[in-house]
Amino acid sequence: MNRILLILIICLSFSSKKDLDKKLSSKNWRIESITVTPAMxxxxxxxxxxxxxxxxxxxxATTTLIFSADGIFTQSANGALCDLFQLPNSxxxxxxxxxxxxxxxxxxxFPYTxxxxxxxxxxxxVASGGTVYTFEYVYSSK
Known part of the structure; x- marks a missing residue:
C-alpha cells in the first residue's frame, strides 16, 4: 500500500511540473504594468x-514574452526602434x-515569478544622481 502511494505521489509531482511548464509555454505573456519606486x-x-x-x-508598453516548449526564451516589442538591442548572431x-x-x-x-x-x-x-529605482514588471497571459 505504501509503495502504491509513493508511486502515485511521484507521478503527480512530475505531472504537476509538466502542467506548469505547459501553462507557461502555451501562451504569450504581455506587459500589464510597470511600477517604479520612488516616483520617476x-x-x-x-x-x-x-x-x-x-x-x-x-x-x-508593447513588450511580449514567449517561453517556447523547447526551452527558448524570446522577448519582443513593437515600438519604434525596439529591436535595435537584439544581436543578430547571438x-x-x-x-x-x-x-x-x-x-x-x-x-x-532577475527571475520571473x-x-x-x-x-x-x-x-x-541606479540613476546617474545616485537614486536607486525599483521596477516591478507584471505580465499577464494572452
Missing part, C-alpha cells in the same frame, strides 16, 4: 506608473523553471 520624472511627468511615463507606443536565450521561479539564461539574477496567470519580475537601477 520623465519630461514634465512625475509618476510611479512607468508605462504611463514611457507612452503607449514605447518598447516597454546564441539563443533559454529559460528554466525552479518551482514558481522562471530563470532566464541571460539574466538569472509565476503566480496564477501573472508573471512578475523585479529589477533595480
Amino acid at each position: 520624472t520623465i519630461g514634465s511627468k512625475i509618476s510611479t506608473n512607468y508605462l504611463d511615463l514611457s507612452g503607449p507606443s514605447s518598447c516597454e 546564441k539563443p536565450v533559454t529559460w528554466t523553471r525552479e518551482g514558481n521561479q522562471i530563470l532566464i539564461s541571460s539574466a538569472p539574477q 509565476l503566480s496564477g496567470n501573472k508573471l512578475t519580475q523585479t529589477k533595480t537601477s
Whole structure:
C-alpha cells in the first residue's frame, strides 16, 4: 500500500511540473504594468506608473514574452526602434523553471515569478544622481 502511494505521489509531482511548464509555454505573456519606486520624472511627468511615463507606443508598453516548449526564451516589442538591442548572431536565450521561479539564461539574477496567470519580475537601477529605482514588471497571459 505504501509503495502504491509513493508511486502515485511521484507521478503527480512530475505531472504537476509538466502542467506548469505547459501553462507557461502555451501562451504569450504581455506587459500589464510597470511600477517604479520612488516616483520617476520623465519630461514634465512625475509618476510611479512607468508605462504611463514611457507612452503607449514605447518598447516597454508593447513588450511580449514567449517561453517556447523547447526551452527558448524570446522577448519582443513593437515600438519604434525596439529591436535595435537584439544581436543578430547571438546564441539563443533559454529559460528554466525552479518551482514558481522562471530563470532566464541571460539574466538569472532577475527571475520571473509565476503566480496564477501573472508573471512578475523585479529589477533595480541606479540613476546617474545616485537614486536607486525599483521596477516591478507584471505580465499577464494572452
